[in-house]
Amino acid sequence: MLVTGMLEDGAAYQVDVTGQEGQPIVGSRRVRALVEQYAGQSVLLGPLGPQRDLEVTDTAAVIALLRQHTTVVEVRS
Template structure:
């Protein structure tokens, strides 16, 4: 799935969420670092839950993390 958005400082990014444990996102080193920093920490999958630990291979959790920490503009399958 391709995700386009902006980081807190306004920098634009486009990444592919791969669903692979060894390389969860491709396309932005900053987004990859964000995912690595939060791996294992709880993430809300929706506005009110459920909450589960972020696993690099969990595409739904990675997308939820991006929605929480960046401004996601577009998601394409």
């Protein structure tokens, strides 16, 4: 899935959320570091849930994390 957005400091990013263990994020080292930092922690998939632990291979959880910590502008499959 191709995700376009902005980080908190206003820097734009465009990443491919691959769902692969070895390379879950392609396109931005900062976004990849963010995902790796939160791996194993709980993330809400929607405003009220459900909640599950972030696995880097779980594309829905990764995108939910990006929505919580960045401004996601577009998600394309």
